[in-house]
Amino acid sequence: xxxxxxxxxxxxxxxxxxxxxxxxxxxxxxxxxxxxxxxxxxxxxxxxxxxxxxxxxxxxxxxxxxxxxxxxxxxxxxxxxxxxxxxxxxxxxxxxxxxxxxxxxxxxxxxxxxxxxxxxxxxxxxxxxxxxxxxxxxxxxxxxxxxxxxxxxxxxxxxxxxxxxxxxxxxxxxxxxxxxxxxxxxxxxxxxxxxxxxxxxxxxxxxxxxxxxxxxxxxxxxxxxxxxxxxxxxxxxxxxxxxxxxxxxxxxxxxxxxxxxxxxxxxxxxxxxxxxxxxxxxxxxxxxxxxxxxxxxxxxxxxxxxxxxxxxxxxxxxxxxxxxxxxxxxxxxxxxxxxxxxxxxxxxxxxxxxxxxxxxxxxxxxxxxxxxxxxxxxxxxxxxxxxxxxxxxxxxxxxxxxxxxxxxxxxxxxxxxxxxxxxxxxxxxxxxxxxxxxxxxxxxxxxxxxxxxxxxxxxxxxxxxxxxxxxxxxxxxxxxxxxxxxxxxxxxxxxxxx
Ligand code: FAD
Ligand code: MLT
Ligand code: ZN
Numbered sequence: 302x303x304x305x306x307x308x309x310x311x312x313x314x315x316x317x318x319x320x321x322x323x324x325x326x327x328x329x330x331x332x333x334x335x336x337x338x339x340x341x342x343x344x345x346x347x348x349x350x351x352x353x354x355x356x357x358x359x360x361x362x363x364x365x366x367x368x369x370x371x372x373x374x375x376x377x378x379x380x381x382x383x384x385x386x387x388x389x390x391x392x393x394x395x396x397x398x399x400x401x402x403x404x405x406x407x408x409x410x411x412x413x414x415x416x417x418x419x420x421x422x423x424x425x426x427x428x429x430x431x432x433x434x435x436x437x438x439x440x441x442x443x444x445x446x447x448x449x450x451x452x453x454x455x456x457x458x459x460x461x462x463x464x465x466x467x468x469x470x471x472x473x474x475x476x477x478x479x480x481x482x483x484x485x486x487x488x489x490x491x492x493x494x495x496x497x498x499x500x501x502x503x504x505x506x507x508x509x510x511x512x513x514x515x516x517x518x519x520x521x522x523x524x525x526x527x528x529x530x531x532x533x534x535x536x537x538x539x540x541x542x543x544x545x546x547x548x549x550x551x552x553x554x555x556x557x558x559x560x561x562x563x564x565x566x567x568x569x570x571x572x573x574x575x576x577x578x579x580x581x582x583x584x585x586x587x588x589x590x591x592x593x594x595x596x597x598x599x600x601x602x603x604x605x606x607x608x609x610x611x612x613x614x615x616x617x618x619x620x621x622x623x624x625x626x627x628x629x630x631x632x633x634x635x636x637x638x639x640x641x642x643x644x645x646x647x648x649x650x651x652x653x654x655x656x657x658x659x660x661x662x663x664x665x666x667x668x669x670x671x672x673x674x675x676x677x678x679x680x681x682x683x684x685x686x687x688x689x690x691x692x693x694x695x696x697x698x699x700x701x702x703x704x705x706x707x708x709x710x711x712x713x714x715x716x717x718x719x720x721x722x723x724x725x726x727x728x729x730x731x732x733x734x735x736x737x738x739x740x741x742x743x744x745x746x747x748x749x750x751x752x753x754x755x756x757x758x759x760x761x762x763x764x765x766x767x768x769x770x771x772x773x774x775x776x777x778x779x780x781x782x783x784x785x786x787x788x789x790x791x792x793x794x795x796x797x798x799x
Contacts, residue, residue, distance in 0.1 A: 313409060313795035318392040320411040321369040325389060329371060332381045337419060340369040355396065355414050356407065359461075360672060362730065363404035363761060367394070370414040376494060376502060376533040382415065383531065384500030392794050393498075395527035397469025398440065400461035402674050403760030405473070405526045409795045415531060417468050423447055424534065431539040432491060432508045437468025437532045453539040456483035460660040468532040474524030476756030478660070481716035482575040482614060483540060486523050493519040494534030498787040506536050521782065526758050527793040529786040543575070543614030545621045548655050549629065550596045551643035552605035556581075556685035558639040559607065562632075563681070563715060565639065566611055569628045573615035576716065578659050580608040581688060583710035584723075585658075591665040593658040601642035607685070609715070610659050662712050662721075670707060670727035673735065675742050677720050679751035684711055684720045690745060691724060691738070698737045703727050705734060719755040743769040759797045767799055 326342050339347045339355070356365035373379045386393050392412030399406050399416075408414055417438035424434040428451040435444060442462040445455045457470055459477035469475075471493070474486055483489060492507035505519050522532055553559065559579070567574060580588075585608050589595055615621040625645050632640050646652040666672045679687055688711040695701040695709065707727035713720045722742070726734050743753050747769040754763055754770070767776060776798070783790075783798060 315392055315410050315412075315790075315794050317390060317790060318410070318412065318794065319390050321391060321413050325385075325391060326369065328385055329369070329382065332378055332385070333371060333373060337372045337374065337378075338369070339372075342368055355399070355416060358402075358404055358407050359400045360402065360667065360674070362671070363407040365394075365408035365414070366411045367408035367414045368411055370416055372416045372419045374419045376420075376496065379415070379420075379496045379531055379533050380500045380502050383496050383498065386413065386791055387499050387789055390789060390791065392791050393531075394793055395468075395472065395531045397438065397466035397472065398461065398464040400465045401469065401473060401760060402676065402757045403754070403762040405758055405760030405793070405796050406469070407761065409761060412791075412794065417466060417531070417533070420533060421466075426451065427508075428453070430508070430510075431541065432536060433539050434492075434506060434508065434534065434536045435467060437466060437471070437494075437535055439467050439535075441465050441467055441470060448539055449542070452542045454542045455479075455539055456489040456537065457486065460663050467535050467537070471523050471532055471535060472525055472527050473758045474756070476714065476717060476719060478576055478578070478656075478714070480714065480756075481577060486537075487520060489538045490519065490523055490535065491538055492536035493522055493532055495519075495522050495530040495532050497530045498789065498792040502533075503530070506534050508536050510538070521786075524758065526760060526797050528783060528797050529792065531792075543616070545615045545618040546575075546612065546652065547618075547621055547625055547646060548576075548610060548612045548652055549625055549643055549645045550655050550658075551609045551611070551632070552597055552602045552641045553607050553609065553639065554603075554605055554641050556606050559609070559684070559715065560681060562609065562639045565632070566628065569631065570611070570613055570624055573613040573621050573624065574611065575614035576610065576612035577714075578610040578612075579684065579711070579713050579715040579720075580610070580659060580662070581685070581711045582606050582608075583708055584662055584712045587665050587669065587708065587710065588658050588662060591661070591668060593661045593665070594654070596655055596658060597642055597644055603641055605641050610655060612656075659712070666710075666723050666725060670725045671729045673724040673726065673730075673738055674757070675722040675724070675738075675746075675753075676755050676757040677722060677742075677746045677751050677753060678718050678755040679720055679746060679749045681715060681718055683749050684713070684715075687711070687720060687745060687749070688722055691722060691742060694741055695724075695734075695737060700734060700737055705731075714756075717755070740766065740769075746770075761796055764795065764797055764799045767797070
């Protein structure tokens with residue numbers, strides 16, 4: 302892990318934990334069928350390459366060491382595996398779709414990887430209430446497809462929908478593109494089934510909208526990043542599909558127009574506004590270079606500094622289109638227009654290509670080189686200045702350019718105050734690049750009273766930076782909670798808590 306990084310010394314070691322042995326493997330074989338076990342140990346001796354996808358994260362930044370990957374099919378199997386691991390002091394890394402961006406799903410030493418991908422059945426769906434109960438390993442997009450014929454949508458959507466799992470979404474408390482409309486998973490998740498670090502099955506798979514019977518334990522696992530238990534089942538409230546969905550894409554001359562624009566759009570669109578997304582000029586140009594868009598006429602875009610995608614989800618197409626057309630007219634005809642130009646999608650395919658540009662940014666960044674990704678909350682007014690400050694710092698350190706940091710850009714969820722600051726190292730991660738970026742960025746975020754993780758979580762990447770956003774008292778109580786659930790510290794060790 303953290304290969305060729307200055308953090309090599311800070312890879313946590315786990316002297317309290319044991320590595321999986323052949324005897325352990327023999328025991329796992331009593332719980333799981335052979336097809337559910339991958340191990341480099343004899344007698345299975347699976348080639349290391351077959352474990353590779355489980356031992357590296359989506360970015361290719363975190364390289365794990367697990368010699369064994371287990372893919373249970375039932376909650377009971379998860380329980381038996383964990384009970385055994387607890388008895389043998391074997392560390393466990395819960396893994397969903399492995400799309401996380403903070404190294405949380407990768408084994409730091411030789412903890413066993415418990416991949417939930419084979420637990421992928423829908424347990425029930427009630428089209429009247431919209432309550433969906435599913436295994437944690439269901440892929441988000443599959444769940445969307447499952448409920449689509451009933452005219453329901455998942456309350457969460459993100460670019461990784463084709464690979465990430467609902468259990469992973471819940472464990473990271475993922476935000477994504479619909480948070481502005483449907484709120485966070487802390488509100489939409491009604492119940493969870495979790496296997497605790499001693500193997501006990503905690504059945505809180507409630508389908509009740511209201512339940513004030515004491516402490517709401519499930520909330521601890523939402524955003525728990527697999528450090529308190531393994532989520533095996535999920536009950537989630539899915540809203541009815543909007544009857545009319547539209548989007549507009551706007552080019553702004555200056556970043557300073559964003560706040561007034563946000564106000565105008567909110568006022569004019571009111572209840573039908575469902576997303577307000579931000580893309581800075583560097584990110585937009587990058588997307589175009591990678592074949593996304595163009596959405597807007599090049600001449601009309603001119604020297605626009607940034608772009609905004611606004612989505613509406615309403616109940617009446619004519620009504621919504623009238624509002625959107627009025628908005629565009631108002632924006633273009635003002636004495637000092639807040640935008641250079643804008644377009645309203647005219648067809649489902651245009652609607653999709655506007656979203657494709659926004660959702661495709663993560664993959665474009667990945668193709669540009671090796672990204673340092675900082676997912677932060679800062680006041681909206683500071684989005685641009687934070688990005689500029691980081692670029693200027695790299696220039697001042699002589700680290701900006703094709704042999705160092707080739708691009709610094711910002712995009713994100715304006716409506717949620719969530720900036721994705723992406724810093725691209727064209728030719729790979731280097732300790733001096735990271736040393737220039739950190740803790741500089743964390744200090745900058747803290748100076749704005751922001752959060753060092755808005756939606757991606759802490760994982761392995763930011764455990765040492767937790768204190769920039771959490772007080773000592775908060776961290777102490779987080780430790781106490783961890784101690785209560787996982788006194789042996791076997792569950793995703795080295796993640797979240799420093
Ligand atoms: P993994 O990556 O496998 O795991 C993530 C963490 O959750 C790890 O700590 C793991 O141990 C734990 N975990 C996973 N499953 C379980 C379980 N069943 N029980 C207990 N712990 C578990 N994130 C956003 O918030 N918003 C976005 O808009 C967004 N867009 C993305 C776009 C792309 C292209 C990519 C690659 C990533 C994006 N992400 C986004 C990050 C990522 O997709 C989310 O964090 C997602 O929720 C992770 O789900 P996963 O199943 O891949 O989990
Ligand atoms: C996004 O909003 O696109 C995601 O959180 C992923 C990213 O930060 O690149
Ligand atoms: Zn995001």
